Amino acid sequence: MKGSITSTLATLLFLYLGICLLLFVLQRKLLYFPTPPLLHFSPPMEATVTSFENEGERLSGWVVNEGHPKALLYYGGNAENIENNIPFFRENLPDYTVYLIAYRGYGDSSGEPTEAHLYSDALQIFDEVTAEHTTLSLLGRSLGSGVATYVAAHREVDKLILVTPFDSTANVAKSVYWMFPVSLLITDKYESAKRASNIDAKTTIIYAENDTVIPRASTERLIDAFSGQLEDTMLIRDADHNDISEYSEYVTGLKRALD
Numbered sequence: 001m002k003g004s005i006t007s008t009l010a011t012l013l014f015l016y017l018g019i020c021l022l023l024f025v026l027q028r029k030l031l032y033f034p035t036p037p038l039l040h041f042s043p044p045m046e047a048t049v050t051s052f053e054n055e056g057e058r059l060s061g062w063v064v065n066e067g068h069p070k071a072l073l074y075y076g077g078n079a080e081n082i083e084n085n086i087p088f089f090r091e092n093l094p095d096y097t098v099y100l101i102a103y104r105g106y107g108d109s110s111g112e113p114t115e116a117h118l119y120s121d122a123l124q125i126f127d128e129v130t131a132e133h134t135t136l137s138l139l140g141r142s143l144g145s146g147v148a149t150y151v152a153a154h155r156e157v158d159k160l161i162l163v164t165p166f167d168s169t170a171n172v173a174k175s176v177y178w179m180f181p182v183s184l185l186i187t188d189k190y191e192s193a194k195r196a197s198n199i200d201a202k203t204t205i206i207y208a209e210n211d212t213v214i215p216r217a218s219t220e221r222l223i224d225a226f227s228g229q230l231e232d233t234m235l236i237r238d239a240d241h242n243d244i245s246e247y248s249e250y251v252t253g254l255k256r257a258l259d
Contacts, residue, residue: 023177024185028114031143031169031188033079037107047086052101054124057111061101064089068097070158071133072258073126073151075144076100082107092251096258097133101125115146115188122151130155137258138201140165142214142241146190149199157201161257163250164207164241166214167193167221175215196225204232204257206250208239232257 023030037060047062064086072093076082082100089098103118104111111117130136137159140148145165152160166172168191173182203226207219223233234253236244244250 020180020185023180023182027186028188031078032103032105032113034103034105034113035079035081035107037102038081038083046090047083047100050099050101052121052125052128054121055111055117057104057117057121058109059101059104059121059125060108061099062086064098064100065094066097068095069134070095070137070258071097071099071129071135072137072139073099073101073122073129075122075138075140075147076103077142077144080141088245092254093258096137099125099129115190118147119150122147123154126151126155135159137161139163139254141245142166143169143190146192149192149195150190152201152203153195153198157199159258160199160201160203161254162192162203162205162222164211164214164219164244165192165205165222166190166218167225168218171218171221172214175218193222193225196222197227199226199229201229202231203229204234204253205230206234206236206244206253206257208241208244209235209237210239211241213241 047064048066050063051058051060062083074085082102085100102109103113104121105113135158138148138152138157139161141163145162146169148160148162151157168189170183170186170189173186205223223230234249236247236249239247
Protein backbone atom coordinates (compact mmCIF):
# COMPACT_ATOMS: atom_id res chain seq x y z
CA MET A 1 0.00 0.00 0.00
CA LYS A 2 2.78 2.43 0.97
CA GLY A 3 4.62 1.73 -2.25
CA SER A 4 1.46 2.30 -4.25
CA ILE A 5 0.86 5.68 -2.59
CA THR A 6 4.45 6.71 -3.21
CA SER A 7 4.17 5.69 -6.85
CA THR A 8 0.93 7.65 -7.26
CA LEU A 9 2.43 10.75 -5.67
CA ALA A 10 5.48 10.46 -7.91
CA THR A 11 3.24 10.19 -10.96
CA LEU A 12 1.21 13.22 -9.90
CA LEU A 13 4.39 15.21 -9.28
CA PHE A 14 5.71 14.22 -12.70
CA LEU A 15 2.46 15.33 -14.34
CA TYR A 16 2.49 18.61 -12.40
CA LEU A 17 6.06 19.40 -13.42
CA GLY A 18 5.24 18.41 -16.99
CA ILE A 19 2.34 20.86 -17.10
CA CYS A 20 4.58 23.58 -15.63
CA LEU A 21 7.11 22.93 -18.39
CA LEU A 22 4.37 23.00 -21.02
CA LEU A 23 3.04 26.33 -19.70
CA PHE A 24 6.55 27.77 -19.76
CA VAL A 25 7.24 26.63 -23.33
CA LEU A 26 3.84 27.66 -24.71
CA GLN A 27 3.31 30.83 -22.66
CA ARG A 28 3.61 33.25 -25.58
CA LYS A 29 1.10 31.24 -27.59
CA LEU A 30 -1.27 31.67 -24.66
CA LEU A 31 -0.62 35.41 -24.45
CA TYR A 32 -0.36 36.56 -28.08
CA PHE A 33 -2.89 35.74 -30.78
CA PRO A 34 -1.59 37.45 -33.94
CA THR A 35 -4.36 38.36 -36.36
CA PRO A 36 -3.99 38.59 -40.16
CA PRO A 37 -4.88 41.89 -41.83
CA LEU A 38 -8.51 42.35 -42.76
CA LEU A 39 -8.00 45.18 -45.22
CA HIS A 40 -4.73 44.12 -46.82
CA PHE A 41 -3.65 47.76 -46.75
CA SER A 42 -6.30 48.98 -49.14
CA PRO A 43 -8.70 50.42 -46.57
CA PRO A 44 -11.98 51.72 -47.99
CA MET A 45 -12.51 53.92 -44.94
CA GLU A 46 -10.27 56.88 -45.73
CA ALA A 47 -7.31 55.92 -43.57
CA THR A 48 -3.74 56.43 -44.74
CA VAL A 49 -1.41 53.45 -44.95
CA THR A 50 1.82 53.91 -43.02
CA SER A 51 4.79 51.89 -41.75
CA PHE A 52 7.79 52.19 -39.46
CA GLU A 53 11.10 50.35 -39.25
CA ASN A 54 12.67 49.10 -36.02
CA GLU A 55 15.38 46.52 -35.39
CA GLY A 56 15.06 45.22 -38.93
CA GLU A 57 11.29 44.70 -38.68
CA ARG A 58 8.54 46.50 -40.57
CA LEU A 59 5.60 47.73 -38.51
CA SER A 60 2.56 48.46 -40.63
CA GLY A 61 -0.73 50.20 -39.97
CA TRP A 62 -2.92 53.21 -40.63
CA VAL A 63 -3.23 56.89 -39.81
CA VAL A 64 -6.79 58.10 -39.17
CA ASN A 65 -7.77 61.79 -39.44
CA GLU A 66 -4.35 62.74 -40.74
CA GLY A 67 -2.99 66.26 -40.35
CA HIS A 68 -4.11 67.41 -36.90
CA PRO A 69 -1.69 68.93 -34.36
CA LYS A 70 -3.00 66.66 -31.59
CA ALA A 71 -2.34 62.94 -31.97
CA LEU A 72 -3.23 59.67 -30.28
CA LEU A 73 -1.28 56.42 -30.40
CA TYR A 74 -3.50 53.38 -29.92
CA TYR A 75 -2.24 50.03 -28.56
CA GLY A 76 -4.72 47.21 -28.99
CA GLY A 77 -5.51 43.90 -27.35
CA ASN A 78 -3.74 40.58 -27.75
CA ALA A 79 -6.16 39.25 -30.40
CA GLU A 80 -7.29 42.47 -32.01
CA ASN A 81 -7.53 43.40 -35.66
CA ILE A 82 -6.42 46.96 -35.12
CA GLU A 83 -7.94 48.22 -38.37
CA ASN A 84 -11.41 47.53 -36.99
CA ASN A 85 -10.98 50.76 -35.00
CA ILE A 86 -10.75 53.01 -38.08
CA PRO A 87 -14.49 53.89 -38.22
CA PHE A 88 -14.65 54.42 -34.45
CA PHE A 89 -11.83 56.95 -34.38
CA ARG A 90 -12.94 58.71 -37.55
CA GLU A 91 -16.36 59.28 -36.06
CA ASN A 92 -15.54 59.96 -32.43
CA LEU A 93 -12.16 61.73 -32.49
CA PRO A 94 -12.27 63.84 -35.67
CA ASP A 95 -9.90 66.44 -34.19
CA TYR A 96 -7.19 63.89 -33.37
CA THR A 97 -4.80 62.18 -35.73
CA VAL A 98 -4.87 58.55 -34.58
CA TYR A 99 -2.11 56.01 -35.26
CA LEU A 100 -3.12 52.35 -35.46
CA ILE A 101 0.06 50.31 -35.83
CA ALA A 102 -0.04 46.52 -35.66
CA TYR A 103 2.30 44.77 -33.22
CA ARG A 104 5.09 42.59 -34.54
CA GLY A 105 3.60 39.48 -36.09
CA TYR A 106 0.14 41.06 -36.27
CA GLY A 107 -1.49 42.21 -39.48
CA ASP A 108 1.21 42.92 -42.06
CA SER A 109 3.88 43.70 -39.45
CA SER A 110 6.87 41.38 -39.54
CA GLY A 111 8.58 39.66 -36.63
CA GLU A 112 7.38 37.91 -33.48
CA PRO A 113 5.65 39.57 -30.52
CA THR A 114 7.39 39.65 -27.15
CA GLU A 115 7.23 42.14 -24.32
CA ALA A 116 10.68 43.53 -25.11
CA HIS A 117 9.89 43.80 -28.84
CA LEU A 118 6.59 45.59 -28.29
CA TYR A 119 8.25 48.09 -25.95
CA SER A 120 11.09 48.76 -28.37
CA ASP A 121 8.72 49.23 -31.30
CA ALA A 122 6.40 51.50 -29.31
CA LEU A 123 9.25 53.81 -28.30
CA GLN A 124 10.58 53.98 -31.86
CA ILE A 125 7.15 54.82 -33.26
CA PHE A 126 6.54 57.39 -30.52
CA ASP A 127 9.86 59.11 -31.25
CA GLU A 128 9.12 59.33 -34.96
CA VAL A 129 5.56 60.54 -34.54
CA THR A 130 6.02 63.08 -31.75
CA ALA A 131 7.94 65.55 -33.91
CA GLU A 132 4.90 65.93 -36.19
CA HIS A 133 2.43 66.96 -33.46
CA THR A 134 2.05 69.51 -30.68
CA THR A 135 0.72 66.92 -28.23
CA LEU A 136 0.79 63.14 -28.22
CA SER A 137 -1.52 61.01 -26.05
CA LEU A 138 -1.70 57.26 -25.57
CA LEU A 139 -4.64 54.85 -25.45
CA GLY A 140 -3.90 51.29 -24.39
CA ARG A 141 -6.57 48.60 -24.31
CA SER A 142 -6.13 45.28 -22.48
CA LEU A 143 -2.62 44.02 -23.44
CA GLY A 144 -2.01 47.44 -24.97
CA SER A 145 -2.39 49.04 -21.54
CA GLY A 146 0.88 47.38 -20.58
CA VAL A 147 2.60 48.87 -23.62
CA ALA A 148 1.05 52.29 -22.98
CA THR A 149 2.25 52.45 -19.36
CA TYR A 150 5.77 51.56 -20.47
CA VAL A 151 5.87 54.35 -23.04
CA ALA A 152 4.33 56.84 -20.59
CA ALA A 153 6.98 55.95 -18.02
CA HIS A 154 9.79 56.59 -20.53
CA ARG A 155 8.52 59.49 -22.62
CA GLU A 156 6.72 62.80 -22.11
CA VAL A 157 3.05 62.09 -22.81
CA ASP A 158 0.11 64.48 -22.72
CA LYS A 159 -2.73 62.12 -21.72
CA LEU A 160 -2.74 58.41 -20.86
CA ILE A 161 -5.94 56.40 -21.19
CA LEU A 162 -6.04 52.76 -20.07
CA VAL A 163 -9.00 50.58 -21.02
CA THR A 164 -9.67 47.24 -19.29
CA PRO A 165 -6.11 47.34 -17.90
CA PHE A 166 -4.30 45.06 -15.46
CA ASP A 167 -1.57 45.42 -12.86
CA SER A 168 0.55 42.68 -14.47
CA THR A 169 -0.02 39.72 -16.76
CA ALA A 170 1.49 37.46 -14.11
CA ASN A 171 -1.30 38.35 -11.70
CA VAL A 172 -3.93 37.88 -14.40
CA ALA A 173 -2.46 34.45 -15.18
CA LYS A 174 -2.52 33.54 -11.48
CA SER A 175 -6.28 33.99 -11.46
CA VAL A 176 -6.55 31.24 -14.09
CA TYR A 177 -3.57 29.00 -13.33
CA TRP A 178 -3.66 29.49 -9.57
CA MET A 179 -2.31 26.00 -8.90
CA PHE A 180 0.98 26.65 -10.73
CA PRO A 181 3.97 28.91 -9.85
CA VAL A 182 3.06 31.43 -12.55
CA SER A 183 5.40 34.16 -11.30
CA LEU A 184 8.34 31.84 -11.85
CA LEU A 185 7.16 30.63 -15.24
CA ILE A 186 5.99 33.77 -17.03
CA THR A 187 8.54 35.95 -18.83
CA ASP A 188 6.36 38.68 -20.41
CA LYS A 189 4.93 40.26 -17.26
CA TYR A 190 3.89 43.77 -18.37
CA GLU A 191 4.16 45.14 -14.84
CA SER A 192 2.12 48.31 -15.20
CA ALA A 193 1.50 48.78 -11.48
CA LYS A 194 5.22 48.92 -10.76
CA ARG A 195 5.63 51.68 -13.38
CA ALA A 196 2.73 53.85 -12.22
CA SER A 197 4.88 55.99 -9.93
CA ASN A 198 7.11 56.91 -12.89
CA ILE A 199 4.23 58.20 -15.02
CA ASP A 200 3.58 61.95 -15.06
CA ALA A 201 0.85 62.03 -17.72
CA LYS A 202 -2.72 62.81 -16.71
CA THR A 203 -4.27 59.35 -16.59
CA THR A 204 -7.78 57.96 -17.03
CA ILE A 205 -8.73 54.33 -16.44
CA ILE A 206 -11.88 52.90 -18.02
CA TYR A 207 -12.95 49.36 -17.13
CA ALA A 208 -15.86 46.97 -17.53
CA GLU A 209 -18.24 45.84 -14.80
CA ASN A 210 -18.55 42.31 -16.21
CA ASP A 211 -14.99 41.80 -17.48
CA THR A 212 -14.48 38.06 -17.91
CA VAL A 213 -10.85 38.40 -19.04
CA ILE A 214 -9.21 40.85 -16.63
CA PRO A 215 -10.22 40.29 -12.98
CA ARG A 216 -11.60 43.38 -11.28
CA ALA A 217 -9.00 43.00 -8.53
CA SER A 218 -6.17 43.30 -11.08
CA THR A 219 -7.53 46.59 -12.42
CA GLU A 220 -8.14 47.93 -8.93
CA ARG A 221 -4.56 47.14 -7.90
CA LEU A 222 -3.40 49.20 -10.86
CA ILE A 223 -5.70 52.06 -9.84
CA ASP A 224 -4.27 51.95 -6.31
CA ALA A 225 -0.73 52.12 -7.70
CA PHE A 226 -1.37 55.54 -9.25
CA SER A 227 -1.33 58.71 -7.19
CA GLY A 228 -2.03 62.34 -8.13
CA GLN A 229 -1.65 61.82 -11.87
CA LEU A 230 -4.78 59.64 -11.94
CA GLU A 231 -7.48 62.09 -13.00
CA ASP A 232 -10.45 59.79 -13.44
CA THR A 233 -11.64 56.19 -13.27
CA MET A 234 -14.79 55.04 -15.01
CA LEU A 235 -16.60 51.73 -14.52
CA ILE A 236 -18.88 50.97 -17.47
CA ARG A 237 -21.94 49.19 -16.14
CA ASP A 238 -22.96 45.92 -17.84
CA ALA A 239 -19.97 46.08 -20.19
CA ASP A 240 -17.69 43.09 -20.79
CA HIS A 241 -14.06 43.03 -21.81
CA ASN A 242 -14.67 42.90 -25.55
CA ASP A 243 -17.73 45.10 -25.95
CA ILE A 244 -16.84 48.04 -23.70
CA SER A 245 -16.23 50.42 -26.62
CA GLU A 246 -19.80 49.86 -27.83
CA TYR A 247 -21.22 51.76 -24.84
CA SER A 248 -21.96 55.47 -25.09
CA GLU A 249 -20.37 55.99 -21.67
CA TYR A 250 -17.08 54.75 -23.10
CA VAL A 251 -17.12 57.35 -25.86
CA THR A 252 -18.05 60.05 -23.36
CA GLY A 253 -15.25 59.03 -21.04
CA LEU A 254 -12.71 58.92 -23.86
CA LYS A 255 -13.61 62.41 -25.06
CA ARG A 256 -13.55 63.77 -21.51
CA ALA A 257 -10.10 62.26 -20.90
CA LEU A 258 -8.72 63.94 -24.02
CA ASP A 259 -10.46 67.28 -23.47
